[in-house]
Amino acid sequence: MDSITQVALGSAVGYAALGSKLGRKALLVGAAFGTLPDLDVLIDFGGAVENFVFHRSFSHSLLIQLMLSPLFAWLLLRFQWSKPVSLMRWSVALFAIMSTHALLDAFTVYGTQLLWPLTDYPFGVSSIFIIDPAYSVPLLCAVIALAFIKSPATGQRLNIAVLTLSCGYLAWSVAAKWYIDDKIKAAMTAQNMTYLAYESTPSAFNTLLWRAVATTPSGHYEIYASIFDNPEEVSIAFYPTENTLLDKLSNERRVRLLQQFTKGLYGIYLENNQLIFSDLRMGVEGFYVFSFVIAKQSQQTLEFADFKQLERRPPLSRASKLFERITDPSIKLNFQSDIQPD
Known part of the structure; x- marks a missing residue:
């Protein structure tokens, strides 16, 4: 957090x-x-x-x-x-x-x-976003209040209440994840989709709209589902990647570290003759928080690069779309259109 x-x-x-x-x-x-x-x-x-x-x-x-x-x-x-x-x-x-x-x-x-x-x-567990005001704000307000409350008994009652509330919110997030996963997998089954690895996580600042990723040998599915969606309203988009190119580099220690740490939830992109490894769990398509230049392509051969991390934060200007999508399944969350050339 x-x-x-x-x-x-x-x-x-x-x-x-x-x-x-x-x-x-x-x-x-x-x-x-x-x-x-x-x-x-x-x-x-x-x-x-x-x-x-x-x-x-x-x-x-x-x-x-x-x-x-x-x-x-x-x-x-x-x-x-x-x-x-x-x-x-x-x-x-x-x-x-x-x-x-x-x-x-x-x-x-x-x-x-x-x-x-x-x-x-x-x-x-992947049931809460790294910043969630519903969890953080009550805790922060209570701590500020405790700095001014003079009665120890009153302070302890308030503190226990807010800690209980925070634990309850975490329990809710786990229940919401179970509910969302069941809904998403029903939608995927209806479309005869298969995958190698899968994970869901709340979208930014809430536990009502969730984003999931399911990988395949040729790419991955980016999935959005709201607590209020029916299975047929779950949004699913497929994005091709160049994961097969990683076979030529799999003996490199840093490549293995990335594969293991991301639990198979990664995408390999070839951009401007650079091979980019992106952790699909954090960010949105086109804007993954953890992306690394792992190799450079020259005349059909790959040479290891310096594993520099790229700065690709999701655009805050589109954050309002996430909240609109909570209650409106017709909203399309395609952030790729915001990608700017390096």
Whole structure:
């Protein structure tokens, strides 16, 4: 999730665990340790591909967080203001703050390596968008209110209420995903569609309109479905790709990393003699957030490129179309028309 949401969640969890002992200082502790796992973005893992794949690895591992929590607790107890809290309580509280950060990230599609180093599998429920105001705004408002509420009892009641609400929203997102997947697969079955890999994820800022991708050897389907759609109203478009060209490059370590991390949900595009690897899970057709130049074509031969990441953010000017599509299945979401030459 976005940094503001993680700060708000960390503050709320910190207040729930430590507010009775530390008061409003617990909000600051929660904010700090709720942000800590994302500081791995400051590490250069060796290149654009490695930074993409190894983000949310060791710093988001529940096992590493469990081991580090007592150490952090011991260090905090060097300060006088932390003395009202025991070492055990500090350890449990810090683990709760950091682990809820990692677990919330795992509800997004990106992939979070919760059990590193036992496995580097990127867990992803893919039931909530990376920025969702319906989840974040109540948490943020409650944390701001807690900074001014003087009654600890009132503060704890408010905090528990908003944490319960946030958990309820996550539960709703999982139920909505199950409902959408059932609807999309019914639509695909009706059209005799087959696929190699499939994933659905909420469209930007909501859990009412969902985007799914289903890959085939020659391309992929981009699918939009609203909670209010009937199966026959699900929007399905096919886009051809050059995935077969990847066979010539599959022995390269960075190519294998990308294939594994995207769980097979990738597209290969040949543009201006450049072979581009795009993660189909994040973005929309023509505007994938994570796209890398993996090779260059010269006289029918492919040579490895520098794996530079391309900047192709979805156009915000078309965001209103997403919300219109929630209730109007006749809206066509073709963002490719907005592509500008590099």
